[in-house]
Amino acid sequence: MPADQESLLPKEGNEESGEQPSVQMISVKWEATLPPPEMLRAYDEVSPGLADRLVSHAEKEMAHRHKAQDRLICVSAIGRISALISAVGVLGGIAATAVLAVVNDQPWVAGSVSGFALIIALVAALIGFKLRNDSDDSTPGNDTA
Numbered sequence: 001m002p003a004d005q006e007s008l009l010p011k012e013g014n015e016e017s018g019e020q021p022s023v024q025m026i027s028v029k030w031e032a033t034l035p036p037p038e039m040l041r042a043y044d045e046v047s048p049g050l051a052d053r054l055v056s057h058a059e060k061e062m063a064h065r066h067k068a069q070d071r072l073i074c075v076s077a078i079g080r081i082s083a084l085i086s087a088v089g090v091l092g093g094i095a096a097t098a099v100l101a102v103v104n105d106q107p108w109v110a111g112s113v114s115g116f117a118l119i120i121a122l123v124a125a126l127i128g129f130k131l132r133n134d135s136d137d138s139t140p141g142n143d144t145a
Contacts, residue, residue, distance in 0.1 A: 034058050040055075087124070091117060094113055097109075098110040098113045098114045098117075101113065
């Protein structure tokens, strides 16, 4: 049995010296979804068909993760589109207010409203730029350091 497989190996005791039998535990870890092929074969020897069930379970888990990730991407896109529509609506309302203020001979209101809209747009652009840069820095495999 390879030393890298998890197993419980009983050790024989020595009756003459009074030693008791001991159990040694060897552990192995892997970072893949499935254990190495040698372990799958060992599982199949213990319980026929177990390796197939493990592979099937891993495939179902991967499909579930992909489906959940697709849903998350869709929800994110819907959120971004909704935010864009809301921003356009708010800025359109502010522009309409400014135009009405000019038409009603109140240019100071139009200037105040337009300045306020400009400040909001600049702050939103800066926040969006920072968030985009932060998300790019946290992308796996991005080694900028």
